[in-house]
Amino acid sequence: MKKEYVTWLVRDEQLMEEQELELTIRDLTPGREKYTGLNVKAILSSSPDKLPDGDILWIRSGTGVLHPQPWAIKITGDLGEFLSRSPFNYADLLAK
Amino acid sequence: MAFKDNRQFIEALERTGDIVRIKQEVDWELEAAAIARRSNEMQGPACLFEKIKDYPEGFGIFSGGIASYRRLAIALGLSPDIPVRDMFAEYERREQHPIKPVVVKDGPCKENVMLGDDVDVFQFPAPLIHDGDGGRYLGTWDIVINQDPDSDWTNWGTYRFMLHTRRALVGQPLPLSHLAMLLTEKYVPANKPMPVAVVTGADQLSTLVGGAGYRIGESEADFAGALAQEPIELIKCETSDLLVPAHAEIVIEGEVIPRVTQMEGPFGEYTGYRSRPGGDGVICQVKAITYRNSPMITMVSLGTPIDEAGVSGGITMAMAYKRRLKKLGLPITDVSLPLEGACHVVVVGVTKGGNEIAQQVRDALTSRRVPITKIIVVDQDIDVFNFGEVLHAVGTRCHSVRGVMIKEHPGRGNPLTPCYSTEERAHGLGATALLDCTYPLDWPENDLPVKSSFNTIYPESIRQKVTENWQRYGFK
Numbered sequence: 001m002k003k004e005y006v007t008w009l010v011r012d013e014q015l016m017e018e019q020e021l022e023l024t025i026r027d028l029t030p031g032r033e034k035y036t037g038l039n040v041k042a043i044l045s046s047s048p049d050k051l052p053d054g055d056i057l058w059i060r061s062g063t064g065v066l067h068p069q070p071w072a073i074k075i076t077g078d079l080g081e082f083l084s085r086s087p088f089n090y091a092d093l094l095a096k
Numbered sequence: 097m098a099f100k101d102n103r104q105f106i107e108a109l110e111r112t113g114d115i116v117r118i119k120q121e122v123d124w125e126l127e128a129a130a131i132a133r134r135s136n137e138m139q140g141p142a143c144l145f146e147k148i149k150d151y152p153e154g155f156g157i158f159s160g161g162i163a164s165y166r167r168l169a170i171a172l173g174l175s176p177d178i179p180v181r182d183m184f185a186e187y188e189r190r191e192q193h194p195i196k197p198v199v200v201k202d203g204p205c206k207e208n209v210m211l212g213d214d215v216d217v218f219q220f221p222a223p224l225i226h227d228g229d230g231g232r233y234l235g236t237w238d239i240v241i242n243q244d245p246d247s248d249w250t251n252w253g254t255y256r257f258m259l260h261t262r263r264a265l266v267g268q269p270l271p272l273s274h275l276a277m278l279l280t281e282k283y284v285p286a287n288k289p290m291p292v293a294v295v296t297g298a299d300q301l302s303t304l305v306g307g308a309g310y311r312i313g314e315s316e317a318d319f320a321g322a323l324a325q326e327p328i329e330l331i332k333c334e335t336s337d338l339l340v341p342a343h344a345e346i347v348i349e350g351e352v353i354p355r356v357t358q359m360e361g362p363f364g365e366y367t368g369y370r371s372r373p374g375g376d377g378v379i380c381q382v383k384a385i386t387y388r389n390s391p392m393i394t395m396v397s398l399g400t401p402i403d404e405a406g407v408s409g410g411i412t413m414a415m416a417y418k419r420r421l422k423k424l425g426l427p428i429t430d431v432s433l434p435l436e437g438a439c440h441v442v443v444v445g446v447t448k449g450g451n452e453i454a455q456q457v458r459d460a461l462t463s464r465r466v467p468i469t470k471i472i473v474v475d476q477d478i479d480v481f482n483f484g485e486v487l488h489a490v491g492t493r494c495h496s497v498r499g500v501m502i503k504e505h506p507g508r509g510n511p512l513t514p515c516y517s518t519e520e521r522a523h524g525l526g527a528t529a530l531l532d533c534t535y536p537l538d539w540p541e542n543d544l545p546v547k548s549s550f551n552t553i554y555p556e557s558i559r560q561k562v563t564e565n566w567q568r569y570g571f572k
Contacts, residue, residue, distance in 0.1 A: 008230055008359065008361075008362065008373070008374050010373050010374065010375070024358065024359040026230075026231060031150060032150045032151070032218045032219070033218045033262075034125070034232075035224065035231050035232050035259065036218070036259070036260075036261055036262075037231070037259075037260040037261060037266075037358065037359070039358075060228055061373075062362060062373025062374060063228070063362050063370050063371065063372070063373055064226070064227075064228025064229060064230070064362045064370055065228065066227075066228065081260075081261055081264060082264070082353070082356035082357065082358050082379055083356060083357050083358055083359075083376070084355070084356055085355070085356070085357055085376065086354065086355050086356075086357065086376075087357040087376045087377055087378045087379070088271050088276060088279075088280065089271075090280050090284050090354075093271055093276070093277075093280045094280060094281065
């Protein structure tokens with residue numbers, strides 16, 4: 001049974017196929033923990049045939065519009081619970 | 097009479113027929129929010145969802161508590177049918193007398209305590225509110241509490257927070273918010289995590305003031321007491337010195353970690369749109385959760401008007417703007433934000449009009465952050481709480497050349513405003529249109545158009561006769 005995930009893209013150029021990239025996905029396994037966040041390394045493909053051992057990845061635009069067809073995703077690594085950068089540009093804010 | 101918690105408030109709403117208890121199981125994924133949204137759009141009652149899919153009996157969601165001025169009046173202990181103008185006046189009167197909170201040793205929010213490895217935010221039925229949102233939001237109609245380490249200022253704010261992992265929430269306070277300011281100025285330089293508490297299910301008045309625009313150094317808890325006309329009871333957190341409302345349903349205790357982030361959003365906001373892509377959010381690493389037996393999450397199913405956010409913004413922004421304008425000595429009568437304007441349209445009544453006064457009003461309202469896009473200034477014969485009258489003035493008294501003044505406010509615009517481009521939002525660019533609906537001061541009095549309404553065009557004797565004979569004429 002393939003697992004299902006969803007991701008939100010900020011820019012379309014993030015949609016790169018067949019090369020390892022880093023992205024945040026949310027686990028769509030039904031139940032209480034649905035939508036748990038994961039930061040992963042993964043390979044994506046728009047055609048599931050090219051990633052036969054991959055899972056299903058639903059893709060949404062930055063503002064949440066669903067792409068009609070899901071892609072395939074093969075998770076190749078775990079990037080940890082959080083991303084190592086600041087949520088704000090502190091220097092810029094302090095300057096203000 | 098003040099309600100210490102939502103449970104008392106819900107009983108009051110039941111007595112007035114302003115709530116529906118939904119006993120049928122509903123899904124936390126979209127269904128609960130869709131029901132609440134439809135009720136909001138139909139100007140229907142508040143909703144209490146008592147059985148949520150995947151969760152134990154008693155774990156509920158309460159939505160729409162003060163999604164109407166009628167229910168806000170109930171929360172304030174006033175008659176549900178009080179005229180809006182009178183409710184605003186009473187709110188303004190109470191707000192002038194802050195009451196310090198009291199600290200209690202025990203409270204209902206400590207009935208259950210989750211610590212250490214037991215912490216799991218997924219144990220609560222956080223809803224997925226809109227199809228396409230970036231996650232499940234535990235914090236929508238919430239209070240996020242943080243403390244200035246160098247003073248006694250405790251900041252309450254309403255910031256959205258969604259579930260990330262079992263022990264992490266991710267939220268989106270704006271960079272110029274008080275929370276972000278304290279983080280940036282006080283905790284980042286010391287390279288320390290900032291203690292926070294995300295409170296869902298506090299009493300409605302406390303939650304209302306959490307979203308109000310008080311100044312730096314002013315503690316919202318004092319104003320919650322003012323509105324309740326008695327001190328709010330606070331209780332110390334398990335893992336920090338923060339004080340939280342003792343009667344709240346769920347308190348998430350955690351720390352904001354300054355140098356890490358996580359994708360947050362997108363989320364359908366109070367503007368009625370999901371206009372901004374998701375982005376880097378603030379991480380709250382959860383250390384403890386305390387909650388009442390049978391806890392209720394408070395949820396605002398944000399969207400097109402009218403909902404709790406519109407009502408709370410409608411009154412708290414009007415009060416903040418009125419304070420600011422009066423402090424500057426401007427000749428104002430009243431201030432309102434029509435609920436349909438989603439906190440983007442403000443109407444200011446003045447006793448003395450003219451372009452110069454209108455521009456002074458605009459400059460005062462745009463001197464800080466500018467969440468509004470339209471400022472309508474009207475003469476005192478227009479009821480600022482009657483949007484029909486206001487629109488009549490916009491159509492007939494606002495000259496399309498000299499009455500409309502556009503001004504840009506670089507760096508102070510609202511990134512959530514849907515009409516701004518991605519580029520404008522990224523740089524905080526914003527603008528206002530000032531609609532001056534007052535007559536120029538240099539017009540001779542005899543040249544002023546005579547308003548043809550029942551109250552203005554007929555002599556008192558005729559009005560009295562017509563009013564007294566109204567039913568005899570055959571009207572009911």
